[in-house]
Amino acid sequence: MPEKHYLNATYGIRSWLLTTDHKRIALLYLASVTFFFFVGGFFAMMIRLHLLTPNGYLLTPDLYNRMFTMHGVTMVFFFLIPSIPAILGNFLIPIMIGAKDLAFPKINLLSWYIYVVGGLFTLWSMVNGGLDTGWTFYTPLSTVYSNSAVAPAVVGVFITGFSSILTGLNFLVTVHTMRAPGMTWFRLPLFVWAHYATSIVMILGTPVIAITLALAAMERLFGLGFFNPAMGGDPILFQHLFWFYSHPAVYIMILPAMGVISELIPTFARKRLFGYHFVAAASLAIAVIGFLVWTHHMFLTGQSTYAAVAFSFLTFIVAIPSAIKTFNWTATLFGGSISFDTPMLYAFGFLGLFMIGGLTGLFLGALGVDINIHDTYFVVAHFHYIMVGGAVMGYLGGLHFWWPKITGRMYPEWLARIAAFILFIGFNFTFFPQFILGIMGMPRRYHMYPPEFQIYNVMSTAGASILAIGYLLPMVYLTWAAFYGKVAGDNPWPATGLEWKTQSPPLTENFDVTPVVTWEAYDFHNRPDLQLDVPSGKGSPVVAPAHGDD
Amino acid sequence: MHRTGALFGQFKTLEQQKDTATLGMWIFLVTEVMFFGGIMLAYTINRHTYFHAFAMGSNTLSLLLGGGNTVVLLFSSFTMAMAVWSAQTSRKGLITLFLSLTILLGFVFFGVKYVEYAQKFHHHLVPGKNFDISYCVNNPSKCEDIDAADMAKEREELEVAAKADPDLNAHAQLYYSAYFGMTGLHALHMVIGAGLLFWLLRESVAGRFNAEWNNPVDIVGLYWHFVDIVWIYLFPLLYLIDRHK
Amino acid sequence: MSENEHTEHIVSPGTYLAIILTLLALTGITVFAAFVDLGRFNIVAALLIATIKATLVVLIFMHAKYAPERTKLVIIAGIFWLAILLFMTLSDYASRVDYRGVRYPMTQIIVPSIEQRG
Numbered sequence: 001m002p003e004k005h006y007l008n009a010t011y012g013i014r015s016w017l018l019t020t021d022h023k024r025i026a027l028l029y030l031a032s033v034t035f036f037f038f039v040g041g042f043f044a045m046m047i048r049l050h051l052l053t054p055n056g057y058l059l060t061p062d063l064y065n066r067m068f069t070m071h072g073v074t075m076v077f078f079f080l081i082p083s084i085p086a087i088l089g090n091f092l093i094p095i096m097i098g099a100k101d102l103a104f105p106k107i108n109l110l111s112w113y114i115y116v117v118g119g120l121f122t123l124w125s126m127v128n129g130g131l132d133t134g135w136t137f138y139t140p141l142s143t144v145y146s147n148s149a150v151a152p153a154v155v156g157v158f159i160t161g162f163s164s165i166l167t168g169l170n171f172l173v174t175v176h177t178m179r180a181p182g183m184t185w186f187r188l189p190l191f192v193w194a195h196y197a198t199s200i201v202m203i204l205g206t207p208v209i210a211i212t213l214a215l216a217a218m219e220r221l222f223g224l225g226f227f228n229p230a231m232g233g234d235p236i237l238f239q240h241l242f243w244f245y246s247h248p249a250v251y252i253m254i255l256p257a258m259g260v261i262s263e264l265i266p267t268f269a270r271k272r273l274f275g276y277h278f279v280a281a282a283s284l285a286i287a288v289i290g291f292l293v294w295t296h297h298m299f300l301t302g303q304s305t306y307a308a309v310a311f312s313f314l315t316f317i318v319a320i321p322s323a324i325k326t327f328n329w330t331a332t333l334f335g336g337s338i339s340f341d342t343p344m345l346y347a348f349g350f351l352g353l354f355m356i357g358g359l360t361g362l363f364l365g366a367l368g369v370d371i372n373i374h375d376t377y378f379v380v381a382h383f384h385y386i387m388v389g390g391a392v393m394g395y396l397g398g399l400h401f402w403w404p405k406i407t408g409r410m411y412p413e414w415l416a417r418i419a420a421f422i423l424f425i426g427f428n429f430t431f432f433p434q435f436i437l438g439i440m441g442m443p444r445r446y447h448m449y450p451p452e453f454q455i456y457n458v459m460s461t462a463g464a465s466i467l468a469i470g471y472l473l474p475m476v477y478l479t480w481a482a483f484y485g486k487v488a489g490d491n492p493w494p495a496t497g498l499e500w501k502t503q504s505p506p507l508t509e510n511f512d513v514t515p516v517v518t519w520e521a522y523d524f525h526n527r528p529d530l531q532l533d534v535p536s537g538k539g540s541p542v543v544a545p546a547h548g549d550d
Numbered sequence: 551m552h553r554t555g556a557l558f559g560q561f562k563t564l565e566q567q568k569d570t571a572t573l574g575m576w577i578f579l580v581t582e583v584m585f586f587g588g589i590m591l592a593y594t595i596n597r598h599t600y601f602h603a604f605a606m607g608s609n610t611l612s613l614l615l616g617g618g619n620t621v622v623l624l625f626s627s628f629t630m631a632m633a634v635w636s637a638q639t640s641r642k643g644l645i646t647l648f649l650s651l652t653i654l655l656g657f658v659f660f661g662v663k664y665v666e667y668a669q670k671f672h673h674h675l676v677p678g679k680n681f682d683i684s685y686c687v688n689n690p691s692k693c694e695d696i697d698a699a700d701m702a703k704e705r706e707e708l709e710v711a712a713k714a715d716p717d718l719n720a721h722a723q724l725y726y727s728a729y730f731g732m733t734g735l736h737a738l739h740m741v742i743g744a745g746l747l748f749w750l751l752r753e754s755v756a757g758r759f760n761a762e763w764n765n766p767v768d769i770v771g772l773y774w775h776f777v778d779i780v781w782i783y784l785f786p787l788l789y790l791i792d793r794h795k
Numbered sequence: 796m797s798e799n800e801h802t803e804h805i806v807s808p809g810t811y812l813a814i815i816l817t818l819l820a821l822t823g824i825t826v827f828a829a830f831v832d833l834g835r836f837n838i839v840a841a842l843l844i845a846t847i848k849a850t851l852v853v854l855i856f857m858h859a860k861y862a863p864e865r866t867k868l869v870i871i872a873g874i875f876w877l878a879i880l881l882f883m884t885l886s887d888y889a890s891r892v893d894y895r896g897v898r899y900p901m902t903q904i905i906v907p908s909i910e911q912r913g
Contacts, residue, residue, distance in 0.1 A: 101560035177566060177573060203580060207587075211586070211587075224677055225724050231724065232599075234595065303887050304887045577869060580870075580872065584880070786841035794829060
């Protein structure tokens, strides 16, 4: 272990709570995001336990509504949206571009405090009245008729939105102005491109949900009326404003995970990424086109048929850049020298599960089919495949991959591989039956169901208990490894990228001397210092000698 | 705490620091565009659907006060730009002068807004239980600040509008929700701007700004101009819906 | 190399004065136009004039005319996204036609007024 690093540079609780070091802030986020993950997981457990029986003996209908609402709000706003950007993004982006810190370190710290305050506020409202409107807060239930603590919960989410906005702003400016000499745009790791695209979405989308929630809160508290039909208002207006953000929000959740995968696959195939430029462009395309599809959540609201057709078409278009990325990752594997370390297992899991989740999105985007499967468990399975099978796998893969860099110590590899398998199996048992339930017609957000659906619900709950073990294991062994794991060294994998040229854990200022970059990303073919068994040029399609900067 | 003008640790040059801060402010302003955009959308849809109610509501606003406030804010943008120029040309005394004028004009705006809001409370035009678009027409003695000629016009307009829209009161309340929502949000941003201006004033009195270092003045200027642009749109949208009747 | 270099262009007070006078004149024209019956085009005129005023403020007062390309891209992106929000949502409302071919913009429930409902 190096003598001096960011973890032992200063001691004491104040040095952590008042830090401006992006790496320490990332760890602050890790602690709070993990906390909210388990809060959301608790609500999920309640849902699945309740659904073991068709008649719902465990919870009252009202309490059930509260469970799925609070599960959704916690997981979306307090786990998925911050997870990769605020933890891995914060930790890695400055190092990956050769900078000492982000552009605005104090704003970074402020971001964390805003997140904590918003989160605690919402949590408080969950125990003081709860929330039963669904995480989508549709009006006029949320603004007029609900008997739950809608106003404080909505204010809590509003506050947390600013954390997202400030993080996105920080990332955008950092990538523009803080890159080291020689780090041109097309030498950036794709993890950085992914976060740049994510930040665009955060900046342009989050303010809209901010104003929407502000209006909803004012409607609830002061009886405004924009969304209340009894006063001439329009609930569909709320849905337009809500989904204008919440659809791009799902891209905030998946783009960073895709960025992680773009780092994992070249490393564990020992090969440069196939089609770097296309993957970078696809990230931006997803961010932009993702803003043009939101009405596909509203196909059954009585909206204009012409608008529905246009949005359905755009929904199909937005799948294309994701497909381009998936093909490019697969092409990277082809002819590579593949090793099955834990991060790679998560990457493989991502590839398969994201593909299923993404393709089922096309089913939902087709107008005629959606009439039958809207608001059924098909939708629930679809988004869990992407968010859990995709984003959470990416998150865990990234955590494992960079854990040696963050802590200087390695996690136990065999235990981690077992945990990854348990997670994969548990996940599929939980959510695949839900596709079947959806096709069979089981609606979502219902506290009871016809008895013929019970077998699949029981399967799903059983899977969820296995999934839970898959989540608990990493929590335990990663924490153990941080203190007692084998010392990792600078570059245990080995991988390319500036972060692997620094010590593990890094110095507070990341680099002794500002690096000057003269090489392209994922240059495995050009790194004799890594002593890899890189596939030779013969017979395999891709290893080209390094060319000048793009 | 760093003194204004000192180089922060993560930057290599002062130029990089300035450039970064300016880009940061522009991106922040884009978030504000989207923020106000949401309420503009709500306004647009409701205005289109309930035109009579919105026109009625708009005509109860004082053109003199609204127009006056528009002029005040435009001038404050001018004085803010002059403050930036003074900093760029190292005219330290003028920086303080122009910042003070900008703050002063801001407070004039607040004062006029207060008068307008107080009038709305008095006339039962605040969304809520007591909202009544016909209050002043039915109780002219309670609304002495409306003169006889205007009162007659309002009565006539109310009759026509009520015939066209049987639920006029509820829809007029939507107009006032938009009015208070949009001007309230705008006023909140102005208060924040005034706070920033006070901070700038303190720094300029301490002589911190000159041709080499005037980035904070520039950045706060960008914010203040943006708040002015929001009002440039709010004025015709709220005050000038249907004046020609 | 990061995109940090641009020389500072100092706009003269004379230019600022010309702009503020133009803005005041445009404000006057807006008010005047509001009293002329242009039917559906009153709103078009009002928004057009407001946009001209806003453009002047952005270009000259906010120095966007002399800013690096990146700043101009940020501004255009902001306006473009606002346009997406407004136009795509309005396109839904504007094109709503039911199975009889009748337009239906929004909830038009005629309910008793709040006082009567009690």
